Amino acid sequence: MQNWIEEYPLLQDLIKMEEILWINPDYDAKNDKSTLTNHDILKANQRLQRFAPYIETVFPETASSKGIIESPLVEINKMKESLEQNYHLNIPGTLLLKCDHALPISGSIKARGGIYEVLKHAEELALNHGLLKTTDSYIKFASSEFRQFFSSYKIAVGSTGNLGLSIGIMSAQLGFQVTVHMSLDAKQWKKELLRSKGVHVIEYPSDYSKAVEEGRKQAEADPTCYFIDDENSQDLFLGYAVIASRLKKQLQNLNIPVDKEHPLFIYLPCGVGGGPGGITFGLKKEFGEHVHCFFAEPTHSPCFLIGQMTGLQDKVSVFDFGLDNRTDADGLAVGRPSRFVGKTIGHMLSGCYTVQDQKLYTLLRELADQENIFLEPSALAGFLGPIQLILQSEGKKFLVNQHLHKNMEKATHIVWATGGSMVPNHVMEEYYRRGASNHVMSNDSISNRN
């Protein structure tokens, strides 16, 4: 441990569970070593287009977007002012929220990758059994014939909650037999919702890595079972990456340019890395060196940060550093990162930072008070990004080194809200209450409401 700390002094604060900002020394915007390409993202996009008429049919809440699962991008000026007051700083540029908490069907960022991989698997099965041509209308997937066909196949996944929710809902809708292996972090309401849809939920008294491992093992023993592997899946990754061209259009619609003078900053809550990694990958393909992506993790579970900083990826876990991986941010409660994601986007990432759980609640309450937007705790982690960049000396240094400091007034910051619209009211009320306890910002929030 002493050697580790000598080599990476930031570990000292990380071990003490203090909030830290790590700037990636290996950042290299122009060097893409990945075997995945723009063409792969395009194919994923086209697949989702083929399925759109089906999605619109079985999930009528997607009618307004014609079966495309997408979320709004909105300006949050009141929250920006509130943050500036509470942290005594100026956030230069525009602050936007990417509202993935409002994604239809499963209410979290997992409605991107998770649903995409289930659809891809279903398409492959149907094509291989001569039930489908890619030129057919995919409304076929809603037929009893197709549901009957899929009922002899199984899908399994390991999850802290939201991935299980997305995969469970989509797989059950198609007619698959689906099993979700849930870690101890998973919230009760997520398990109950899945069971109400006929999903088989298995609970483990251990963390995410164990739930995934068990799921993988059980699936391997059954040739009719397809395991969705959150730690290694390229399909999940590509499902997330599809956002890039759509975000470009959303920014254009808001008349927001992204170029050398108008840098774009993205703050993404991170668990195993697939969601934020896929999005970073897509955005780097779309915006190149003009987009700067930061991952946010709980102080108890900074697995991606550790994997990147040490370069050891999944060979180290937070437990090796005396951390416990216990956090209320269930979507981020992962102790060991994805090696595939770390290797694929390691050099595209600008940095990582950590957030204390209590701050997630405080931000939750503040966002609710200011913008009437309600998120789950994990989904608030992005908000500390612009603050850390401005306050921490490492952040200031980064802005100067990347020649960004002169253009910050023209910058756009996108905080990625990754989940929350399906949280039951009584659970959300409890979250909101916890946002008020013993924190300087809570007084301000309350007085603002009066």
Ligand SMILES: *Cc1c(COP(=O)(O)O)cnc(C)c1O
């Ligand atoms: C899963 C999840 C994330 C992070 O995604 P990973 O692919 O695990 O890194 C962030 N926020 C929420 C709410 C999530 O459910």
